[in-house]
Amino acid sequence: MSPPPRMPLVLRIALIVAVMAAIFAVDTTTRYEVAAAVFYAVVILTTARLLGRRALVALCAACVVLTVASLVFTPHGDLRSGLINMGISVAAIVMTTWLVLKMETARAAAHEAQAQLLRIARIKSLEGLTTSIAHEVNQPLAAIVTSGNACQRWLAQEPPNLERARQALERILADAGRASGIIARVRSLTRGEPPQRSAFDFNDAVQEVLALSQAGMEINHIALTVELADGLPPALADRVQVQQVVGNLLLNAMEALGPVPAAARRLRVESARDGEAILFTVTDSGVGIVPGMSEHLFDAFWTTKDEGIGVGLSISRAIIEANGGRIWAEPVVQDGAVFHFRLPAAGAEPRP
Missing domain, CATH: 1.10.287 (Helix Hairpins)
Structure with a gap:
């Protein structure tokens, strides 16, 4: 189901102006004791995502001017109460604007930090x-x-x-x-390109990543088993991002096999159809998942590696979920670990 269409910008601005005019009219025609001007803070909150910093400051100034004008034009009531209410309203407007600006600054910093983490990972x-x-x-x-x-x-x-x-x-x-x-x-x-979801051959994408990891597995004497199901429908996701996740899971598995004797280093890569989705699985015979660790595996900055930074699995989860899928881990009965992720299929008929 597609989301409802958004209101045009001009119409939204006209609605905001109408609301401000209504607040001004109520604040002017009622007694001094009624602090209707405080609702200008609500206007600022609702328009925060539509306006830039300068426009938001200008809106704040306009709301303050309208609040003072309302006090001047209000015909009756206790003037002392009106001055107090005006001060409260102006303080609420200014503080709301300041908080919104700080919030937008924090959001921009968070986006920049996320981009930096992606580059680091x-x-x-x-x-x-x-x-x-x-x-x-x-x-x-x-x-x-x-x-x-x-x-x-x-x-x-x-x-x-x-x-x-x-x-x-x-x-x-x-x-x-x-x-x-x-x-x-x-x-x-x-490549650090923005997500571009499209239909692609999932097994071919996995094979490309395996080709890059093959030599490392041979050097470390890892026995690799590849079971990619025939007839999979095309995956619907960002191919490059999915390959990054596959590569990260393979690297994690290879690192988990480091402490294991060479004769016991086994790694299995599988793909299968799972209803209207594609299931990918990496199984290793490594050190396994320590009890209590599974709930933190995908947390940002949480790691058991001496030189790790704890963002690989966190970003992998963000990538898979952004592409409409799910990723999870589970321990193996004996030793090792299993990592799965599911991706939506493009809805085409399975290839022969």
Whole structure:
């Protein structure tokens, strides 16, 4: 169900002016003892999100002027009570304006802090992928050098072996394409673009992240099992953001496997259809979830890592929920942990 259309800005301003005029009329025509001007504070509260700082200050000044004018034009009542009520009304208007301005400043600071946390989390995630990325890029580069040397040898023969040289050049082009693809995947994971929900192949997105993590798993002797369900409908979410969450869950699982003997390091990645949604699961045989820890796992700045900053899972939850999904964790019966998240499907028929 779509949200109701918002009232046009001009109409809202006209309504505010009408309300202020009504307050002025009531405050002027009633006795001094009636402090109707205090309702100008309500007007300021309701218009806080529509106006900038200068416009809000100007509105405050206008409300104060109208309050004083009401006192001047009020025809009857106890003047002393009127002065007291005017002072109370002016104080309420000024204090409300000050509080609103402070609140808007705090909200802007909170948005900036959130953006900064996203940048920090992205950098920390990249630190964990550095070894894997270097290994992945080094492989096609080393192959390019080998094929280049071979090509030189084939061309140096008498007569030159053009067929073998052509084959070596084809290998160079293919390996250069591999290196370019790796760099493109890394760039897609580090872009700080606003969320753009669209339909995409969920399994392909997961495979791209796994390709970046593969070398790190091999270096750390982690046995990886991948079970991606066939026939999944397209996911409806921001592809890059979802890949960031997948990468973060994989990194967390790899770190949890660090203290475990190499022979027992197992990691399973799964995707499945769950009604009208897609379910993603990462299971590890690591140190597991300590009792009482699960309720804090997704809290900002809460971490059990010596060098952690405690924002990875918090931001992952924010990303998944912003894309209409849910993320949660649960311990494994023996050792290890399981992390799940669900994302809405695009509603298309499952692919064959």
